[in-house]
Amino acid sequence: MPHPVPPAWHQADGRPPALLLDGITKTYRSKAGAVDALRGVTYHFQQGSFTAVMGPSGSGKSTLLQCAAGLDKPTTGAVVLNGTPLHGLSEVALTKLRREQMGFVFQAYNLLPSLTVYDNVALPLRLTGRRPQRRDVHQVLQQVGLEDKAGRRPAELSGGQQQRVAIARALITRPAVFFADEPTGALDSKTSRQILDLLRSATDASGQTVVMVTHDPLAAAYADRVVFLSDGVVAGSLDRGTPQQIAAAMSDLER
Numbered sequence: 372m373p374h375p376v377p378p379a380w381h382q383a384d385g386r387p388p389a390l391l392l393d394g395i396t397k398t399y400r401s402k403a404g405a406v407d408a409l410r411g412v413t414y415h416f417q418q419g420s421f422t423a424v425m426g427p428s429g430s431g432k433s434t435l436l437q438c439a440a441g442l443d444k445p446t447t448g449a450v451v452l453n454g455t456p457l458h459g460l461s462e463v464a465l466t467k468l469r470r471e472q473m474g475f476v477f478q479a480y481n482l483l484p485s486l487t488v489y490d491n492v493a494l495p496l497r498l499t500g501r502r503p504q505r506r507d508v509h510q511v512l513q514q515v516g517l518e519d520k521a522g523r524r525p526a527e528l529s530g531g532q533q534q535r536v537a538i539a540r541a542l543i544t545r546p547a548v549f550f551a552d553e554p555t556g557a558l559d560s561k562t563s564r565q566i567l568d569l570l571r572s573a574t575d576a577s578g579q580t581v582v583m584v585t586h587d588p589l590a591a592a593y594a595d596r597v598v599f600l601s602d603g604v605v606a607g608s609l610d611r612g613t614p615q616q617i618a619a620a621m622s623d624l625e626r
């Protein structure tokens with residue numbers, strides 16, 4: 372059953388937001404007790420927007436990303452991707468939706484060491500039962516500047532090159548939404564800029580939606596908007612902030 376997306380959150384073109392979080396909470400329970408990692412997050416991510424999620428350590432950023440990407444389930448509340456509520460889907464349908472409509476880029480590149488760069492990039496297509504076209508694989512490798520590395524294995528590449536392979540692998544299915552968790556966390560500043568430029572062009576050139584968790588104000592400044600989490604709730608947001616403005620907002624939160 373379609374989840375009612377509040378009309379106020381529809382875009383000017385009448386489409387639902389790329390991603391809607393409606394009152395999500397997440398409580399982790401263990402022998403040590405319960406932790407309320409998210410305490411009611413309501414937020415919508417517009418189609419074609421680039422949003423950075425920032426907040427102090429433990430504020431719930433990774434939990435939010437995991438729930439938004441359907442990798443974990445919120446305790447209460449709804450996650451709606453392009454009008455499809457994730458909670459209504461079977462595991463099989465959720466996996467299909469994730470493979471077809473979501474791209475993932477994490478700090479650990481998660482490439483398969485035994486496969487070549489080409490086969491790592493082609494893998495998501497194979498997983499969705501599609502036959503990878505050489506032209507498509509080479510096109511995304513060219514997009515990330517690694518066409519000449521198609522035959523290499525991940526261990527033969529630098530960290531930045533491996534992250535670019537991970538981005539190519541996420542691009543190949545042309546996902547509606549990219550989820551990135553600290554995608555530049557392990558990289559030097561020049562390589563980080565290349566990665567952020569690639570994410571930026573996913574929104575600017577291809578109209579994809581990017582949601583990126585980061586600690587780095589320089590990285591967050593590539594986004595259209597920064598959303599600040601504090602203690603499991605949205606504490607505020609900043610549009611088109613400079614790195615200095617973003618850093619100042621973060622230190623206000625940490626006070």
Ligand SMILES: Nc1ncnc2c1ncn2[C@@H]1O[C@H](COP(=O)(O)OP(=O)(O)OP(=O)(O)O)[C@@H](O)[C@H]1O
Pocket residue numbers: 399400401406407408426427428429430431432433434435
């Ligand atoms: N699997 C888990 N079991 C129990 N508690 C958890 C689990 N995962 C996260 N938490 C707790 O939930 C809260 C939010 O964690 P989360 O990792 O989402 O924060 P974060 O903002 O991403 O932090 P960081 O910036 O340090 O990565 C923290 O108190 C954390 O200890």
